[in-house]
Amino acid sequence: MRLPPNRFTAQPEQPVVEKTVPETDKEAGLVTEQNPISDSESADVDAISADAQAGVQKIEAVTKVWSKNHLIAAYVFIWVIYFVDAMQQGTSTLLTPYVTSAFAEHSLTATTGVMSSIIGGVSKLTLAKILDVWGRPQGFMLTMLLMTLGLVMMAACNNVETYAAAQVFYWVGYNGISYTISVFIADTSALKNRGLMLGFLSSPYIATVWITGPISQSLISGIGFRWGFGIFAIITPLMCLPLFFLFTWNQRKAKKMGVLVPRNSGRTLLQSIKYYFWEFDVICLLLISGGFALFLLPFSIYSYQKYGWRDPLTICFIIFGGLMLIAAAVWEKYFAPVKFMPWELLTDRTVVGACVLSAVLFVEYYIWTAYFSSWLQVVMNLNLTQTGYISQIYSIGSCFFSIIVGVVVRWSGRFKWITLYFGVPVTILSIGLLIHFREPGTHLGWIIMCEILYAFAGGACVICEQLAVMAAAAHQHVAVVLAVEGMFSSVGGAIGLSIAGAIWTGLFPVKLAEYLPEESQANLTSIYGDLVTQLSYPVGSPTRDAIIRAYGDAQKWMFVAATTITIIGLVAVMFWRDIKVKDFKQVKGRVI
The missing domain is CATH 4.10.860 (DNA Excision Repair, Uvrb; Chain A)
Incomplete structure (x- = not known):
């Protein structure tokens, strides 16, 4: 992606100094090293922002009136939500090949996620406006309902088309919940501690890695994938509602105390429809x-x-x-x-660079992981539980290492060097090694080694890219810049899935037809379209060996494409400004 020119490119990095923010930059919401929001900026720095949108004012009022116990309770509720979501998402990933195979369309495993990734990412832009205009609780409730609806539809689907439609609702809801919680963390934590809190709250993934594989295996062997989705359709609302009620209770408390003054727009219904049509762009x-x-x-x-x-x-x-x-x-x-955020932010090199890195990471991830769980079962001859353990190494490793990254950022006050000298280079190294180790006959230990390296690098990249976009913006624009970063991630995922689908559908059936023995040529279509059929041939048989060779050829070009694309991410990080997050006071009220 070509980075647009901006007024920071030609300027040398300057030390952070405390000074009054010019009014023009305040209105733009642009926070720079030359233009920080420091603790000594003014006497009323902790007052509710008079020019902020209603949703921002509401959350600032909440942080002013809630108790320390409520702040702690909110983070406990969020941890529980992350735990349930991590368990559900890991299970869903392992079940998807079996859902598509149930309708003899295993080759559509990647395609089912393309539309959901696109819409899930773009919807964050609308959700950002809902959070800013209407409030955090309303946006959170909406995304919870959409995710639950998607789970119900997946449980009841009778074809791949219905499953793909259900994926749209599910991923809009899932991405929305994750995004809303990220905004909440930004609302309630100091910038220097934010990486640590993001890392800590993703720690449930460390535990769920041991759960999702056995759950998926028991579902496939027992009650089936439908009840796998149905169970989570019941659990998800029960886990999300406590946080919603905590939000709304403290918001009402702020109104009663006079900290938050209700607004009366005075618009008619027609005027409101027109207003929000332009407001949401x-x-x-x-x-x-x-x-x-x-x-x-x-x-x-x-x-x-x-x-x-x-x-x-x-x-x-x-x-x-x-x-x-x-x-x-x-x-x-x-x-x-009405634009989503000031043009100064859209052209800021740190924001643009972070968004490009976010997109690149999702492109490469979905290119090589789209059929990776199937590869582990067919080529490495692992059962679903073992496949779950290997597939979830990224979750456990990245979440563990993100906590370490958060501590380092809090100590050093900087994040660019972590991404530039460790995160992206190690990502390129780990995927590049898999170009060789993806070959049939490779010892599983080499795959695990590459996965661990990749996980540690990913933990560093994800935390630092989010800090980059948040450090470049004032509080009233944090939700929007996170939405744009999230849109780049989701679109990157869609691009990755599209590339994976193109490589798979263009190469795998051709190689399968080339390698299959004569007695199996008549079953080419069923072998290509059904994972269960592929696994039905015993290891060592000519047909299974042919399938394994075809997998190896397809996966090779997936890893080559992923490695090449990740180099763009390294260039993007070079454009970041080296912002020192210790010098910013971005949020107000009782925060961590």
């Missing part, structure tokens, strides 16, 4: 979501068209998708009455 959202969907889907489904890449439908999708994305950029630049 609906036109831009439709153009972005439609553009990405049309542009990326052909990479996964082209092999199902009569003429492949030359098919008129494939060509039209790519052309119209690209035109819609161009139209979205033009609309946002020249015509949108």
